[in-house]
Amino acid sequence: xxxxxxxxxxxxxxxxxxxxxxxxxxxxxxxxxxxxxxxxxxxxxxxxxxxxxxxxxxxxxxxxxxxxxxxxxxxxxxxxxxxxxxxxxxxxxxxxxxxxxxxxxxxxxxxxxxxxxxxxxxxxxxxxxxxxxxxx
Amino acid sequence: xxxxxxxxxxxxxxxxxxxxxxxxxxxxxxxxxxxxxxxxxxxxxxxxxxxxxxxxxxxxxxxxxxxxxxxxxxxxxxxxxxxxxxxxxxxxxxxxxxxxxxxxxxxxxxxxxxxxxxxxxxxxxxxxxxxxxxxx
Numbered sequence: 057x058x059x060x061x062x063x064x065x066x067x068x069x070x071x072x073x074x075x076x077x078x079x080x081x082x083x084x085x086x087x088x089x090x091x092x093x094x095x096x097x098x099x100x101x102x103x104x105x106x107x108x109x110x111x112x113x114x115x116x117x118x119x120x121x122x123x124x125x126x127x128x129x130x131x132x133x134x135x136x137x138x139x140x141x142x143x144x145x146x147x148x149x150x151x152x153x154x155x156x157x158x159x160x161x162x163x164x165x166x167x168x169x170x171x172x173x174x175x176x177x178x179x180x181x182x183x184x185x186x187x188x189x190x191x192x
Numbered sequence: 193x194x195x196x197x198x199x200x201x202x203x204x205x206x207x208x209x210x211x212x213x214x215x216x217x218x219x220x221x222x223x224x225x226x227x228x229x230x231x232x233x234x235x236x237x238x239x240x241x242x243x244x245x246x247x248x249x250x251x252x253x254x255x256x257x258x259x260x261x262x263x264x265x266x267x268x269x270x271x272x273x274x275x276x277x278x279x280x281x282x283x284x285x286x287x288x289x290x291x292x293x294x295x296x297x298x299x300x301x302x303x304x305x306x307x308x309x310x311x312x313x314x315x316x317x318x319x320x321x322x323x324x325x326x327x328x
Contacts, residue, residue: 103260103271104255104256105256105257105260105263112256113252116251119240120240120241123240123241124241127241134277134281136274136275136277137276138273138274139273139274140273140274140290142272142290154278160303161278162278163278164274164276164302164303167296167300
């Protein structure tokens with residue numbers, strides 16, 4: 057059995073913040089939106105329904121834990137959750153904080169324009185706030 | 193307490209196929225992709241994490257039931273699952289069958305171009321096949 061590793065493109069496009077029970081929680085390297093990704097630490101799974109029932113339940117729990125914390129940390133108008141995987145097939149779930157007037161609002165974030173680098177201080181502040189809300 | 197009703201825009205843009213335990217299962221009026229929507233029959237819920245834990249588990253079960261049936265009914269390369277709600281705030285979950293070369297592949301379906309009407313025979317055939325796979 058191979059050990060779990062995040063897909064190369066996910067590893068390049070995002071940074072690991074922490075591990076929750078099932079998933080790696082990663083921050084996208086794109087400052088346009090507070091954009092998180094959950095990656096279940098399972099090998100060769102592309103679709104949510106390929107997870108075991110227990111893992112599906114864990115993933116749901118972790119999606120909602122993170123989405124709720126992201127909402128409280130940002131005060132966003134709407135949380136967007138999506139599992140697409142048309143490019144990166146390894147199962148991963150996007151959780152994004154959206155606000156009126158943000159880039160491509162009310163359209164989706166995927167495939168829109170080009171990533172913008174985070175300012176280091178802003179990233180540290182956002183990450184600290186998110187992790188604080190995740191723990192509370 | 194108000195009774196559940198699908199949001200006006202959802203009702204206009206999609207057609208109800210059946211009710212599963214928690215959700216209405218609806219087919220989008222857009223033949224470009226096999227595109228389903230699950231609408232939990234709950235009032236005043238915008239985010240998945242606002243559902244009760246039991247409803248969250250039910251929703252996960254129903255998403256996976258439908259996604260798996262859609263994959264088997266269509267043989268699609270990838271199932272896309274998303275809960276955005278930037279326009280229609282009533283909680284609803286999109287489940288879409290995607291294939292290489294389909295409109296906007298590998299980008300998302302949301303906000304892309306204009307809906308195309310279903311041919312009545314194609315719609316009937318697709319719906320029958322989906323419901324057959326849902327029941328099996």
